[in-house]
Amino acid sequence: MSGEVLSQNEIDALLSAISTGEADAEELKKEVKEKKVKVYDFKRALRFSKDQIRSLTRIHDNFARLLTTHFSAKLRTYIHISVSSVDQVPYEEFIRSIPNMTILNLFDVHPMEGRIMMEVNPTIAYAMLDRVMGGIGITHNKADSLTEIETNIISNLFENALGNYKEAWQSIADIDPEMTEFEVNPQFVQMVSPNETVVVISLNTQIGEISGVINLCIPHVVLEPIIPKLSVHYWMQSDRNEAKPEETKLLEKRIMTAQIPVVALLGASELTIEEFLSLEVGDCITLDKSVTDPLTVLVGNKPKFLGQAGRVSRRQAVQILDHDIRGEQDEQ
Known part of the structure; x- marks a missing residue:
């Protein structure tokens, strides 16, 4: 999601211009190669270092593996989930990049402030719903017409997976995720201000022959209290691997009485x-x-x-x- 994100209408217009000959794909490639000056948008401030982004990638790599195991057991079919990208973008840019009708799960992460958004592509959500209902994993695109039963099933499916998110964060912070809201229209969700920096983790998801993306949108306000723990120095500190004196004595005492x-x-x-x-x-x-x-x-x-x-x-x-x-x- 790095760089300028086009809306669906802009993508359709660009493809139409190329197909009708109004725009030449080769000329567009030349313009990209000749462009040497990179425009910096001050509204899109990078608030996380590369080191911190790598730490978030490691955490969500673990989450992707846990989620693969969880959904494979729940849906009893081939599922593979992996991290495809981790980017920091303004919240408004993320909202414009996702479909107008999609599956949005919002959850708190106590004791940290703010909420995290899990955006699930309808293609993936309906393939999961079809498997839960006893089907073979056929997908539909009708997020705007979810029944109450379908809404409860999809919501519960991802709410039960939040325990894996807690486990993935255990090495950094002790969080308690709790689902608070389910929505299908991103325009009705306003977690932070439009210019607020958010980290977007995109998870490539394969369910049988169906593929799609699950996006996790984490606002800066959520990660702010634990930003120091995301640095490589925290991960490499030797005292994290050394037992405390009182823990050593307790361990010796229990061994002696075994x-x-x-x-x-x-x-x-x-x-x-x-x-x-x-x-x-x-x-x-x-x-x-x-x-x-x-x-x-x-x-x-x-x-x-x-x-x-x-x-x-x-x-x-x-x-x-x-x-x-x-x-x-x-x-x-």
Whole structure:
């Protein structure tokens, strides 16, 4: 969505001019190549650095993967969602770039201020609706005539997916998304002022043979409190990976009190099924160890020590003699 965004009427007029010969495509290409001066629009202030945009891309790459898994399970069909672009544009420019009739889901992200808009192309929304209703994923374009049942189904479908958005943001902020509004006409939605900078994340969505775009529009006011956390320095800070002293002590305490099974293995023997079934009281089983051989002491089903059987205060006991080399080799 970078650069100047044309409305649908402007796109149709341009295609019509090229087809009728009023405009030459080759001349348009030459004009683009010859243009060396880039016009800067002061109304379109870039309020996010490239570093912060990359962080937002990483977050929404994760969200796209979670959303792919979520909708694949819900709709039981092939679905692939991926981030195609992340741009910062004025809010008015974003509104002009989306269809006049589309699917708009607005949700709060507590405790941050403001709302986020999820714009779903009707082609995608109706393919999902058809799958939920038991169809094969056929799409229609009638966003302006949604029934109350269709509205509730589509709204609930995306409201249930907001848990994935919370999970995608966990490494940066603890948010609690909550759906607040469902709309089909973008002209009836005014989240921020027209010149306010918003970040638009476009997600390419493939549902079977149907493809379209899901756009997430995040105003600057929503991200403002956590902008410092979006820098690469925050991601690379070493203390984020180091446990706090009190956490380390608590972990050590829990490890010290953890219970693990300790077994002294007297020996082993192999029997056939026939021999096993014919065992009677008083029969002796020959083990593979002599009475003079040290016992193997298993800790958590792994050989750790060599021991010797005996008694302590009329109770059977095992005296630890040495470490078992086999257990040390398993750890290497």
